[in-house]
Amino acid sequence: MGGKAKIPIGVLFSTTGPYATVGEAMLNGTLLAIDEVNRAPDFDFELVPLVRNPGGETSEYASICRDLIINSGVAHIIGCYTSSSRKAIVPVVEKYDALLWYPSHYEGFESSDNVVYLGASPNQHIVPLAQYMASRFGARVYCCGSDYIWPWESNRVMREIVENFGGEMLAERYLAVGSTEVTGLVEEIRLLRPDFVFNTLIGESSYAFLRAFREAGLGTQSADDVSIPIASCTLSEPELRNIGDPAALGHITSSVYFQSLDNPQNHAFVKNYRTRFGPQKVTSADAEASYNSVHMLALALRSAASTKASDILAVLGDCVYDAPQGRIRIDTENNHSYLTPRIGVSSAGAEFAVVAAAQKPIKPDPFLASLKGAAFMLDAARDQIQPADHSRQPKLRVVS
Amino acid sequence: MTKAIPNFSNKTALIVHKADGNVDSLLSQLRRFNIDAICQWPPRAKDFSPVDIVFFDVDNGFDGMFPWTQAPIPLIAIIGSETPGRLAWAISQHPSAYLTTPIGSKGVFQALVTAFHNHTDRADLQREVADLRERLRCRPLVVHTILRIMSVLGIDDDAAFHLLRDESMRRRISVEACCQELEAHADNFLSTIPELSRSLARK
Numbered sequence: 366m367g368g369k370a371k372i373p374i375g376v377l378f379s380t381t382g383p384y385a386t387v388g389e390a391m392l393n394g395t396l397l398a399i400d401e402v403n404r405a406p407d408f409d410f411e412l413v414p415l416v417r418n419p420g421g422e423t424s425e426y427a428s429i430c431r432d433l434i435i436n437s438g439v440a441h442i443i444g445c446y447t448s449s450s451r452k453a454i455v456p457v458v459e460k461y462d463a464l465l466w467y468p469s470h471y472e473g474f475e476s477s478d479n480v481v482y483l484g485a486s487p488n489q490h491i492v493p494l495a496q497y498m499a500s501r502f503g504a505r506v507y508c509c510g511s512d513y514i515w516p517w518e519s520n521r522v523m524r525e526i527v528e529n530f531g532g533e534m535l536a537e538r539y540l541a542v543g544s545t546e547v548t549g550l551v552e553e554i555r556l557l558r559p560d561f562v563f564n565t566l567i568g569e570s571s572y573a574f575l576r577a578f579r580e581a582g583l584g585t586q587s588a589d590d591v592s593i594p595i596a597s598c599t600l601s602e603p604e605l606r607n608i609g610d611p612a613a614l615g616h617i618t619s620s621v622y623f624q625s626l627d628n629p630q631n632h633a634f635v636k637n638y639r640t641r642f643g644p645q646k647v648t649s650a651d652a653e654a655s656y657n658s659v660h661m662l663a664l665a666l667r668s669a670a671s672t673k674a675s676d677i678l679a680v681l682g683d684c685v686y687d688a689p690q691g692r693i694r695i696d697t698e699n700n701h702s703y704l705t706p707r708i709g710v711s712s713a714g715a716e717f718a719v720v721a722a723a724q725k726p727i728k729p730d731p732f733l734a735s736l737k738g739a740a741f742m743l744d745a746a747r748d749q750i751q752p753a754d755h756s757r758q759p760k761l762r763v764v765s
Numbered sequence: 766m767t768k769a770i771p772n773f774s775n776k777t778a779l780i781v782h783k784a785d786g787n788v789d790s791l792l793s794q795l796r797r798f799n800i801d802a803i804c805q806w807p808p809r810a811k812d813f814s815p816v817d818i819v820f821f822d823v824d825n826g827f828d829g830m831f832p833w834t835q836a837p838i839p840l841i842a843i844i845g846s847e848t849p850g851r852l853a854w855a856i857s858q859h860p861s862a863y864l865t866t867p868i869g870s871k872g873v874f875q876a877l878v879t880a881f882h883n884h885t886d887r888a889d890l891q892r893e894v895a896d897l898r899e900r901l902r903c904r905p906l907v908v909h910t911i912l913r914i915m916s917v918l919g920i921d922d923d924a925a926f927h928l929l930r931d932e933s934m935r936r937r938i939s940v941e942a943c944c945q946e947l948e949a950h951a952d953n954f955l956s957t958i959p960e961l962s963r964s965l966a967r968k
Contacts, residue, residue: 474874476794476797476870477871478869521768521770524768698797699797732797732798732874733770733772734773734798735774735799736772
């Protein structure tokens with residue numbers, strides 16, 4: 366039996382630097398999936414990972430990417446977490462007609478022909494979260510976040526939705542990335558008594574904030590009268606470990622994936638992840654999206670029998686993958702993914718209990734063109750179906 | 766500057782450009798924003814009432830391709846050639862935003878956002894300029910009215926102006942409009958100011 370064709374795949378995640386935790390999760394998901402593809406009998410090729418670590422330096426991403434494409438014959442790169450790193454890569458993949466498979470949820474408003482977006486679009490995580498919180502807790506929100514584009518843009522969406530619910534954004538506060546000066550935030554929240562807090566702080570800032578919030582007795586787990594829920598789109602299982610109980614308990618997260626999802630694909634994913642990377646490891650949305658990127662790429666490579674970006678994109682719309690979160694596919698109108706929004710509450714053991722979920726995967730809407738008619742959530746606890754409004758297909762006539 | 770997320774869902778765009786790769790890219794992007802698009806070349810539309818925004822080809826554009834001197838809706842110029850002549854012609858159409866070819870997978874959203882903003886901004890400014898021009902035209906009348914008030918009441922120009930301004934506020938109209946109303950009553954004009962009638966009666 367002849368050897369399988371070897372296809373080099375660029376793997377570009379910062380496993381050192383400020384995003385090391387996320388980078389590691391994404392790298393692990395990628396490597397696990399590559400192993401599975403290579404062991405599977407139904408692929409006639411072997412994926413060869415070329416792993417590079419830009420160390421959290423945005424300036425490194427473009428040069429590493431260019432090197433992989435020109436010198437290593439790479440046509441596909443699984444990579445990036447922050448929007449600044451992705452935006453550094455986009456001109457390179459566009460110029461050389463390679464494809465970046467981007468696994469992170471992000472603020473949207475982008476749609477490059479040379480990027481496949483496997484993470485949640487804003488209508489798949491911020492919008493369901495805002496609707497869930499406003500309809501259950503009230504629409505007076507306090508927003509605190511790290512000072513960069515993801516929190517700025519997420520807060521814009523949050524503001525619009527709470528105002529639609531007749532509420533208001535009581536305050537919008539930003540901390541420099543990495544700052545742990547959270548005392549002012551906690552005191553202001555105590556004073557303003559919002560119906561909920563929308564937290565877009567990342568990394569150490571977030572951990573410090575959640576601990577200080579708990580210390581101040583403001584959290585939903587406290588015995589005091591005051592009980593203000595904290596909602597976010599980024600809090601993940603590995604971070605719950607970092608924060609530690611009890612500060613990590615009772616927080617609400619909007620995500621298309623939770624480790625606690627109860628289906629055979631996810632049970633296998635979690636088991637294999639632990640077998641490969643250690644029994645104490647936890648999976649997360651970042652790990653799952655990277656894992657899905659590789660499987661989706663493999664399906665497209667097999668279907669296209671080619672590595673060329675245009676050939677892959679031509680078949681991508683027909684590829685369907687039963688991911689740990691459920692069935693996913695790519696919307697070739699915008700290269701983003703059909704994903705299933707869910708709401709989880711953090712609980713002991715670095716897990717989330719799922720309290721609400723969409724009935725099925727929803728169409729990605731990176732430009733929030735259908736914000737007014739955005740789909741509501743199925744309340745898993747109350748088993749109550751709420752109306753979903755599907756965006757209408759735009760008409761197109763070419764007259765000449 | 767609004768804080769709302771820009772939304773163009775269900776708007777209609779007319780693309781006055783030959784169907785080509787650039788138009789394909791443009792249509793791809795417009796689909797993402799739920800915008801219905803019609804491509805037409807050569808330009809022959811006369812009724813633009815169903816259209817919310819127009820994209821037009823500058824390279825092949827010509828005077829008279831649109832039936833207006835002032836576009837009632839935002840225009841976005843699609844620039845290919847950067848020659849001075851073509852750029853001057855583009856500007857002469859008073860577009861509210863610009864796109865440059867080749868049109869790829871980005872750029873249309875920012876053009877839409879800035880086009881609608883600039884179009885509204887320009888319309889607001891033009892209304893304000895027209896209003897100010899009209900008020901300027903009335904300047905001699907204002908001077909005349911102030912002088913009459915000064916003469917009849919024997920007060921200085923400051924007092925006369927304050928009286929005129931207060932009366933304008935009471936009637937909720939501009940100072941110029943108030944002068945026009947007072948002038949319409951000719952010699953009796955001061956009797957139409959209640960405050961004055963009372964103080965004249967006391968004299």
